[in-house]
Amino acid sequence: MVGAGLVLAGVALLVTALPAFAQEAAREPAYRNFPWIGSRLAVWAVAQLHLNFAAFILGVPIFAVIIEIIGWRTRDPRYDWLSHEFVKLTFAAFSTTALLGALLLFLFVGYYPKFWTYMTSIFFPTYWVYALLFFAETFTVYLWYYGWDWLSGSRKWIHVSLGVLSNLFGTAILFLANSWVTFMVSPAGVDESGALKGGVWAAINNYAWMPINIHRLIANIVFGGTIAAAYAAFRFLGARTDEERARYDWMGYIGNFVALSAFIVLPFAGYYLGREIYAFNQTMGITMMGGFMSWLWIIQAILIGVLFIGSNYYLWLGMERIPGSERYRKYVPPMLIILAIGFMVWATPRSMVVTLDEARAMGGTHHPILGFLGVMSAKNTAVNLMILTTFLSFVLYRRANRVSQKPWVKTGMAVQWAVIALAAVIVTFYGVYGYFVESLVRIGFSVYQVVAVLAAIVIVMAIDIPMFKGARSTGVIRWGTIAPRSQYVLIILAVTFTWLMGLMGFARSGIRQHWHVYGVLRDTSAEAVTPALGYAANVISVVTLVFFALVMFIFWLGGLSEKGKAGAHGHVAPAIAGGSEDHG
Amino acid sequence: MNLLRSRLVQAALILIVSYLIFQFAIRPPAPFSVLSLYMGIVLLAVLVYVSSDSDSWRAFLRPMHATLVDPGKRALRLALMIVIPLLLGYYAYTQAAAKPQAPPELRAVHPAPPDTIQFRGKDFKIAGGDNPLRKDAAAIPKHVAAGGEIYVRNCMYCHGDNLDGKGHFAHGFNPPPANFQDPGTIAMLQEAFLFWRIAKGGPGLPKEATPWNSVMPAWEDRLTEEQIWQVIMYLYDATGQQPRRWETAHGAH
Numbered sequence: 001m002v003g004a005g006l007v008l009a010g011v012a013l014l015v016t017a018l019p020a021f022a023q024e025a026a027r028e029p030a031y032r033n034f035p036w037i038g039s040r041l042a043v044w045a046v047a048q049l050h051l052n053f054a055a056f057i058l059g060v061p062i063f064a065v066i067i068e069i070i071g072w073r074t075r076d077p078r079y080d081w082l083s084h085e086f087v088k089l090t091f092a093a094f095s096t097t098a099l100l101g102a103l104l105l106f107l108f109v110g111y112y113p114k115f116w117t118y119m120t121s122i123f124f125p126t127y128w129v130y131a132l133l134f135f136a137e138t139f140t141v142y143l144w145y146y147g148w149d150w151l152s153g154s155r156k157w158i159h160v161s162l163g164v165l166s167n168l169f170g171t172a173i174l175f176l177a178n179s180w181v182t183f184m185v186s187p188a189g190v191d192e193s194g195a196l197k198g199g200v201w202a203a204i205n206n207y208a209w210m211p212i213n214i215h216r217l218i219a220n221i222v223f224g225g226t227i228a229a230a231y232a233a234f235r236f237l238g239a240r241t242d243e244e245r246a247r248y249d250w251m252g253y254i255g256n257f258v259a260l261s262a263f264i265v266l267p268f269a270g271y272y273l274g275r276e277i278y279a280f281n282q283t284m285g286i287t288m289m290g291g292f293m294s295w296l297w298i299i300q301a302i303l304i305g306v307l308f309i310g311s312n313y314y315l316w317l318g319m320e321r322i323p324g325s326e327r328y329r330k331y332v333p334p335m336l337i338i339l340a341i342g343f344m345v346w347a348t349p350r351s352m353v354v355t356l357d358e359a360r361a362m363g364g365t366h367h368p369i370l371g372f373l374g375v376m377s378a379k380n381t382a383v384n385l386m387i388l389t390t391f392l393s394f395v396l397y398r399r400a401n402r403v404s405q406k407p408w409v410k411t412g413m414a415v416q417w418a419v420i421a422l423a424a425v426i427v428t429f430y431g432v433y434g435y436f437v438e439s440l441v442r443i444g445f446s447v448y449q450v451v452a453v454l455a456a457i458v459i460v461m462a463i464d465i466p467m468f469k470g471a472r473s474t475g476v477i478r479w480g481t482i483a484p485r486s487q488y489v490l491i492i493l494a495v496t497f498t499w500l501m502g503l504m505g506f507a508r509s510g511i512r513q514h515w516h517v518y519g520v521l522r523d524t525s526a527e528a529v530t531p532a533l534g535y536a537a538n539v540i541s542v543v544t545l546v547f548f549a550l551v552m553f554i555f556w557l558g559g560l561s562e563k564g565k566a567g568a569h570g571h572v573a574p575a576i577a578g579g580s581e582d583h584g
Numbered sequence: 585m586n587l588l589r590s591r592l593v594q595a596a597l598i599l600i601v602s603y604l605i606f607q608f609a610i611r612p613p614a615p616f617s618v619l620s621l622y623m624g625i626v627l628l629a630v631l632v633y634v635s636s637d638s639d640s641w642r643a644f645l646r647p648m649h650a651t652l653v654d655p656g657k658r659a660l661r662l663a664l665m666i667v668i669p670l671l672l673g674y675y676a677y678t679q680a681a682a683k684p685q686a687p688p689e690l691r692a693v694h695p696a697p698p699d700t701i702q703f704r705g706k707d708f709k710i711a712g713g714d715n716p717l718r719k720d721a722a723a724i725p726k727h728v729a730a731g732g733e734i735y736v737r738n739c740m741y742c743h744g745d746n747l748d749g750k751g752h753f754a755h756g757f758n759p760p761p762a763n764f765q766d767p768g769t770i771a772m773l774q775e776a777f778l779f780w781r782i783a784k785g786g787p788g789l790p791k792e793a794t795p796w797n798s799v800m801p802a803w804e805d806r807l808t809e810e811q812i813w814q815v816i817m818y819l820y821d822a823t824g825q826q827p828r829r830w831e832t833a834h835g836a837h
Contacts, residue, residue, distance in 0.1 A: 290694030316636040340629035353617040438826030
């Protein structure tokens with residue numbers, strides 16, 4: 001962890017030296033050329049890697065502290081072990097994140113001096129806050145991790161508070177960094193010449209800032225969950241004992257559960273972000289959704305379809321280790337059909353790739369029937385029904401080994417089914433009605449669809465929790481007996497999500513086109529051209545591979561410290577095989 | 585009946601039936617690109633279906649395993665060893681062989697408009713621009729009527745008298761003229777976007793809308809600014825569509 005300290009010191013030095021750099025930059029060339037691969041690719045790759053690591057180390061502590069609280073309140077040591085295990089992963093990735101952040105800063109200062117000078121002229125006061133927050137975050141996480149045994153027992157509340165505090169610092173860091181990025185997309189608080197008009201707050205609180213804050217916060221939890229689950233899968237596949245398999249099966253399940261819970265609301269946050277970008281500048285909005293980036297959304301739809309089907313598949317495979325789940329197997333085919341049809345609708349392009357003959361037969365590049373599936377009304381309906389189905393999968397998984405003993409169970413279940421059906425009807429109704437109204441009204445319909453789905457989730461859970469309290473068990477969950485192919489699904493989910501994050505990052509950044517700061521500071525370098533989608537996908541694929549290579553190396557390093565220590569460490573894993581009945 | 589219980593047969597049947605539906609039930613036929621996408625999704629769903637529990641997965645693999653190792657299935661094994669490479673080879677040939685037809689192409693359907701354009705020598709704001717003729721509500725019917733006349737004189741030959749993109753000349757063009765009745769065209773766009781497309785036509789398409797082969801003329805040389813706004817009003821009026829509007833609440837941000 002010395003590395004992180006050194007990087008911090010380096011960043012602090014650099015921050016104090018920035019005004020001098022800024023003066024120097026006035027006499028410098030606007031751009032320098034990074035050897036071999038060019039400056040843009042260097043910045044792109046490092047920024048994406050930094051973001052991946054940062055998303056991981058900010059996302060994991062959010063649910064790690066929640067799991068720690070669960071363990072603390074229920075006095076169940078398994079949760080405490082799991083939380084510690086999650087924080088250990090974060091801790092291992094901490095210095096790499098800082099190193100990549102510093103590297104990114106060096107690249108900006110060295111290769112994009114004009115751009116960096118401009119950003120400094122707007123955001124200089126925030127650099128100090130960032131550095132201070134970074135110090136605070138680092139030391140709180142250090143204390144949280146190293147103080148695990150020291151702050152146990154009656155002092156556990158202090159330890160939990162440290163976890164919460166580190167999350168608050170982490171979120172503040174995320175929000176601050178987001179202000180720089182979103183200012184580049186949707187600048188605010190500056191005059192025609194790009195100079196700051198009033199305080200820096202106006203530049204921070206730009207159009208895309210809050211939507212990105214929300215979107216990234218949720219996405220970080222999903223990302224953290226999937227990476228942690230992939231780590232567990234990796235350990236599961238390499239496990240030598242049943243006990244180890246049970247432990248990592250459980251860890252993978254929790255990681256995926258966390259990811260899935262947050263993933264359900266992620267499309268809504270993304271929609272809000274897209275809507276705000278449209279509201280800021282319609283040219284940018286059209287470039288993103290209807291213009292040259294439109295095919296990115298078809299790729300996105302395919303990847304998200306894989307995420308949905310993959311997550312559900314994992315839950316269905318997981319039901320095999322729960323005695324009593326056989327009752328629910330019959331629901332798998334209909335749920336799969338809904339997911340597959342939703343996937344098809346979502347992936348249907350509005351403007352299709354067609355040969356001349358096909359275009360003639362269709363009467364244009366819009367298919368007269370399938371073309372209806374290419375617009376947002378259809379896509380929103382599809383994704384909302386997919387979310388509802390995924391939720392249903394989870395509900396069935398949750399009750400797989402439980403039989404409610406409440407006298408009102410029949411009524412309760414009937415109400416639950418009615419609520420789910422009603423939500424599906426509302427979603428479908430507004431989806432169809434959306435074709436008959438103008439776009440402004442149609443956009444408003446998406447809110448009704450979202451509210452219907454979220455309300456159904458809340459109502460069904462509000463009935464489910466008391467209904468299955470004190471339920472009769474049909475057997476304990478046999479952790480560790482899940483089919484190994486489920487673990488590959490967890491790894492696929494993590495890779496897909498990482499890839500998706502890179503692609504969407506390209507969309508967010510690429511819509512600026514030939515601007516560093518949209519409409520304010522033009523990119524006059526030789527590489528100002530917006531790369532084609534194929535090129536971008538290749539870059540992101542390579543970055544994703546490098547990310548996973550680094551992650552595996554770091555996790556392997558983390559695993560080294562465990563060897564030969566079993567039993568001696570304060571956090572020796574508690575027995576999990578046989579699991580409890582109530583954490584489905 | 586026993587055969588239908590086999591997971592492998594079920595999987596094959598789902599794939600075949602899905603293919604037949606996609607190929608023959610969708611009219612006009614879905615393009616190959618979409619058909620392959622749908623079949624890819626069905627294949628994924630089928631694999632998930634057969635492997636979502638271990639008994640089913642074993643049942644699915646059993647006939648394949650038997651074909652590979654069962655001494656009694658030697659003849660079938662040999663036949664598959666010949667047929668499968670031949671099928672793959674045929675597929676590779678169909679993909680690689682030169683065809684007389686132009687390769688499929690992709691166009692950006694709604695290329696992003698520039699912020700401003702030059703219209704007859706003056707700067708004209710497209711981003712956030714409104715139709716000035718809508719300010720006087722009383723005059724709207726007059727403008728719509730004038731727009732109708734302009735449409736019939738200039739646009740109908742390609743875009744059709746039903747505004748459905750099926751005019752007299754439409755069949756000669758690729759890409760075909762826009763179908764204004766389609767809720768995915770003008771209903772998705774602001775009036776200023778239409779102004780830009782009408783004024784600048786095919787030659788004014790941005791780079792992202794390659795291959796620039798739209799034959800739409802640049803009407804700025806033939807129609808006045810008012811006439812263009814009038815014909816736009818007619819398009820919306822005659823199709824019953826509404827131009828896209830933007831929320832005003834954001835203006836105060």
